[in-house]
Amino acid sequence: MGTVLSVLGVAFTAYLAAGALLWTTAPQYPLLQVSAVALYLLTTWVCIFWKVPRAAGRQEPRRFGERTLLPAWAAALAIAVAVIVPSATWIAAGHDGRLADYGTWAIGGVGALMAIVMVRRRPWTAWIGVVLVAVAAIGWIGVSAALAFGVVGDVLWVAVAQLLTWLVDRAARDTAQLTDMQRAASEWLASQESVRRERRTLIQRALAVAGPILAHTITVAGRLDETERQLARIAEGTLRDELRGAALLDDEVRAALSSARARGTVVSVLDEGGLDDLSADERAALRGDLARVLTGARSQRLFVRTSTHDQIALTVVGRSAGDDGEDAVDLWHEFARRPAPERQPE
Template identity: 35%
Template sequence: MPRALIVTMAALFSGYHIVLGLYTIDIPSNPLAVLAAMVLYALASTISLLPGQPERMPVWMAALNVAVCVSMTLLITPQLDPAREGGLGYATWYVAAIGTLLTITSTRKRHLFAWAGIVLLVVQTIWWGGPGLLLSIGVIGSAAWVAISHILSRALAKASLDAQRFAQAEREATDWQAAQEAHLYERQFRLGQTSTMAAPMLRVIERSGGELSEEQRRECLYLEAAIRDEIRGRELLNDAVRAQVMAARRRGATVTLFDEGGLDGVDPEEHELILDQLAVAIRGTGARRIIARTAPADSEIAVTVVGLTPVGDGSARDLGSAEEEDDEDDAVDLWLEIPRPSARRSS
């Protein structure tokens, strides 16, 4: 139900009590005190129902409502005779009015103040006319309204919290399912790609009974390296790069591709431009070792390419020297930083 409709209904119900008080204005001994109570009640109700306020009532407003409730009883009850013949009728409108005001206070999550007002109403009624009046003039009914408001308010707050938790759980489940589907797709894609790459050579191995020529053995090594590229260098590969990497290996170079996530989420057109530049760089170098690595995602550089060639005749490496893993004996033939097209445009 829209909040504006609820506020309108509460305002009409609050005004109804004032109408009842005016209808029985001849019963109190001093109508001016009753009219003053009506003004206080109307003012407190209006302040409590003004639009644009936070859901939880401010403390000062809740305290004001309790003070108005106490003032109403002190203004009206001295003007009424609890032993009046025929009863007081609607002259006790203030009891229902206090119940309404305190129900509004409780609905706006100031339950302690609402119950404090009810306790003061009960005490004042017993002091004024005895416990028998609690039921006859509607004090029990006002307390019941506050109790129902308190229960419903707590239930709605719990339902809202549960709904937020369920929504969060649903989002997490959706994210988990999307991640699982992405992993499944990636796995199936890689398996299909590996099968496509390896199937021709596997048929050759099957037909030859495992007896391969030296050239076929080298092709197996190239194929193994290509499959490894698909795992370690995913975003560094397109058809042009694959072709140039294979050509470099066949001419004796060692090519290593490292995709560390720096190209994830890059615009597809920019991605292709970057990889085309990488393919050109691999084709244009005669280095014996070529290393391509993605830069961090927040860098203006997309890919760094390094080409190294051993100094001298490379005999130390061929003999398995301890310097094999050391780049100090390598000459840098190629050092290329491929920028991101978007970073280049912004500069």
């Protein structure tokens, strides 16, 4: 699209400049006329094609419109053209040719140049150029002739260029916002899908754990013997572990918890989010240590809790009835949180 607009800009400015070089009666100073046209075309095509170079080492993408910003020196050159070319053209045309096509072409030519400058994000430069060519036209050919031969068109061209630039910039901002919204929506949908998969996994695991004993309980109408009641209690505790402490569990930890409950130990497992900042390897090592502690524990009640403490990741507390019948802590094991490795200076 940018290439097409550039080609159209070149073609249109070349067409306007051609009017300065096609005459039946030669201007008074032909060489000056040709020089003015050459300066105009050179400046116009510089304003169309010259790009702002990317900053060295810059990696992030450019903002919309940054590529089209006209360099300051090119904007100054455009102002110089607005001052020099119209007056040079009327001098070259002479008194008798000031209202001829080759005498008034510069009004439309500078207007087209200022429309290009406006598109290149130099609005003040564009409007200053329009004012300068209008003042020059009024001074050389009068107010009515200046309005009739293109000053009004210059104002309209630059105004329309500014309006279109504003509309394009607004559309680009809206598009960027829509892209951000779509990205956020995609991320939210992905997170929800992850949550749904996790919930399906938990449900399937819960059905695998509690389904058989529930089906048997329904079959016997709740008349369970002591062994079956013990199995039901183990299934209930296992199901509670899956719902409240899934981050602490792997096959080894589940086996250790089942063995503890089979020995008659009451176990409570609760994950309160204290492991969120641990890596996968750190969690695996922590679960291995937890399984070994649970396997060796002989307490009547075990409490396994994650911790948000800066140094402690997990705590296991065991309580048993003492000789006097009062509960006493007979196991206290804290799992230290491994410090994050220091970042080496680059």
